[in-house]
Amino acid sequence: LSKSTVSRALSGDPRVAESTRVRVSSLAQHMGYRPNATARALATRRTNTIGLVVPWVPRSLSDPFYLEFLGAAGDAAMRSGYSLFLSAPDGDGAGAVRAHAELADPRRIDGMILTEPKANDERIALLHGIGLPFVVLGVASDPEVSWISGDNTAGAFDAVDHLISLGHTRIACITGPPDQTASKARFEGYRSAMSGAGLPIDRNTIEAGDFTQPGGHTAMRAIIDSGRAPSAVFVCNDVMAFGAMRALREAGLAIPADVSVVGFDGIAMAEYVDPPLATVNQPIQELGRMAVQILIEQMSGEGGPAHCVLPVQYRPSNSVGPPRTRAEAINRG
CATH class of the missing domain: 3.40.50.2300 (Response regulator)
Structure with a gap:
């Protein structure tokens, strides 16, 4: 066989007969041949x-x-x-x-x-x-x-709709960066669920985060400090939700007795925080x-x-529950 035929056979050239390709491949394997990635990249003008x-x-x-x-x-x-x-x-x-x-x-x-x-x-x-x-x-x-x-919008809608079904009417939202399409889509799911249930959105309880734990903590602190305490908060990713949970605990608020928390992404760590985080599972x-x-x-x-x-699929967990009744809130105070 000529060098060019062997080269074409090893590179998978369709012009080479199947019997020849099998023969060359068998010999190459027997001799321990391994293709040179750099040489192949130069020849094909691809870097792989x-x-x-x-x-x-x-x-x-x-x-x-x-x-x-x-x-x-x-x-x-x-x-x-x-x-x-x-x-x-x-x-x-x-x-x-x-x-x-x-x-x-x-x-x-x-x-x-x-x-x-x-x-x-x-x-x-x-x-x-x-x-x-x-x-x-x-x-x-x-x-x-x-x-x-x-499906960011559908996932956010399902999460907030579940909170509404439990009786929550004052639901805050911590978004991601406002210019990112995923953040916008998740906020749209939140807005759609609230609007569909005839619930008002309090702009004092909407804060933008940066998809980091410190960002979630800062955003939750701002919502708490506004004096318009929600009974639940939808957070646009799990990592920010961890920060929000810390801020709630620092303020003496129990999860979910005082405030229910829902995240988004379904990362493995969400099952191991205390309490386990309700979230939207992404594949x-x-x-x-x-x-x-x-x-x-x-x-x-x-x-x-x-x-x-x-x-995506909403996964409820122990970080969500029904809101306190008026009597429960008075007794706690």
């Missing part, structure tokens, strides 16, 4: 590397959502012959856009997974301009962009696997943009 950009390191490494997502995405990439290159730019705004521009080099990566999209996101416009295949974790408004997301591992799958299809030029919404 996927870039994944997550929030700045201290936050992403302390948020179990991202740890679980990273694990699933990394495993899916490896099974498809790709490695995962992780980037965590420090800060937001121009610095984050610059970090994305530096990573989005076809000589470094073949495609990118982008997280936490915003309305009119400059990063999406940048990647479009470069022409690098990418997929967004979260809903993107541009129909030409591939994205995958849990985090499935999000990681499917993000990689969609991106690989984009890099292969298969099909058009993909838009995937995965179902």
Whole structure:
């Protein structure tokens, strides 16, 4: 066999007869041959590397959502012959856009997974301009962009609707950053449930957090200090809910006797706080696997943009209960 035939057989060239491919593969295995990844990348002009950009390191490494997502995405990439290159730019705004521009080099990566999209996101416009295949974790408004997301609005609606069914009428909300699409969608679910039940929304009990535990603590303190104490609070992610629970305890408020608390994401740690946190379970591992799958299809030029919404499920737990009756509140005081 000629060198060119052997090379084509090892690279899976469809022009090579099946009998020849099997013969070459058998000989290569017998001789302990392993393909040189660098040489193959140079020949194919591919890096076999996927870039994944997550929030700045201290936050992403302390948020179990991202740890679980990273694990699933990394495993899916490896099974498809790709490695995962992780980037965590420090800060937001121009610095984050610059970090994305530096990573989005076809000589470094073949495609990118982008997280936490915003309305009119400059990063999406940048990647479009470069022409690098990418997929967004979260809903993107541009129909030409591939994205995958849990059903944020439906999950938030179900959580708040359960609180209402228990008798709560004064329900606070701690959102994520106002410019992020996931935060907006979860707030919309909260607003829709309240409106559907004919309940007013007290703007003094709506606070924006930053998806971190300190952010949830600060937001809950602000709600408590407003003097408009709610009987329940819906928090737009579990990590912020942990901070909110601490703030409530520091204020001498019992959970759920005084204030019920619900989170969002369904991270494993939610079952181990005291009391166990009611939350909205997201299919985090499935999000990681499917993000990689969609991106690989984009890099292969298969099909058009993909838009995937995965179902979520509300999980009640011991952090929620009915509100105190007027008599109970007086007796406690």
